[in-house]
Amino acid sequence: MTRVHDMGGRFGDGPVQPGPEPVFKYDWHARALAVTLAAGALGQWSIDRSRHTRECLSPGDYARFSYFEKWISALADMLVDQGIVTREELASGQAAGRSPLAERALAAEDVAGVLARGGPSDRATQQAPRFAVGDAVVTRRPARNLHVTGGHTRLPAYAAGVPGRIVHLHGAHVLPDTNAHGLGEAPEPLYTVVFDAADLWGAPERAGDEVTCDLWDSYLRPA
Known part of the structure; x- marks a missing residue:
């Protein structure tokens, strides 16, 4: 069984209506992206785990959430699961104290360099490819x-x-x-x-x- 996110080729969702859209429709969309990237720089999870966490949102929430609501909701789940923040801190919007990860905070002047480097996933391995171009x-x-x-x-x-x-x-x-x-x-x-x-x-x-x-x-x- 696939999760609710695996929607490619599914009938019943209506036609895709391509058209010009702003990068960020609302100001909080940009903040959601920024805080997700900043939290990723703490080094507590991989991009694969972050994708899986978004996939694991409850089906009802996944279906009704907008794109960036999915991002920020999954981020909250990972922060709590990793013990970086507590549910109480999320609810209050206030930290209970200085985080042990504070020294890993992504400084504004470092953002461009971090984004330019990305997170390469190519690796050396002894496993030879089983297939060649044209197979x-x-x-x-x-x-x-x-x-x-x-x-x-x-x-x-x-x-x-x-x-x-x-x-x-x-x-x-x-x-x-x-x-x-x-x-x-x-x-x-x-x-x-x-x-x-x-x-x-x-x-x-x-x-x-x-x-x-x-x-x-x-x-x-x-x-």
């Missing part, structure tokens, strides 16, 4: 985490059990399925896989349309 593959089905029942995975449900073709090899990268759960980085070869839109959706917008996904080695098998 035909099939994604595993169902799209589930093999290490943690109900855990995080980057294989979307709409692409599970579908034939595709390798078009690029990115080298080895941290495996989200383990890293999101504190089980280690377990790097694997990462590929870009191209799918025929008709294989994914049945009735594509145009014949010949394609969809690409970046997928880890353990998500794939030879066609």
Whole structure:
């Protein structure tokens, strides 16, 4: 079973209405992004764990929350789970004392450099790629985490059990399925896989349309 966030290809949500939108519709959206990045600089969780925490919001909240409400709600959950703040501190908006992580606070003058460096996930590994560019593959089905029942995975449900073709090899990268759960980085070869839109959706917008996904080695098998 997939979580409520895995919505690709789902019917019933209405048409997508693309159009010009501001980066931040409200002032608090910018603050939500800023405090999430600042908290991430404390080094207490990985990007994979933060994604999984957003996925674990209750289905009712996930469905009604806006994008940045999901971000800030998941951040509150991680701060409490890690013991960085208490529920009482969140409710009052006041810290009970100086945090032991205060020295790791991200200074304003360091923000540009930190963002420019990013958080590279490429790693050295002895695992050789099983596939080469041009190889035909099939994604595993169902799209589930093999290490943690109900855990995080980057294989979307709409692409599970579908034939595709390798078009690029990115080298080895941290495996989200383990890293999101504190089980280690377990790097694997990462590929870009191209799918025929008709294989994914049945009735594509145009014949010949394609969809690409970046997928880890353990998500794939030879066609």
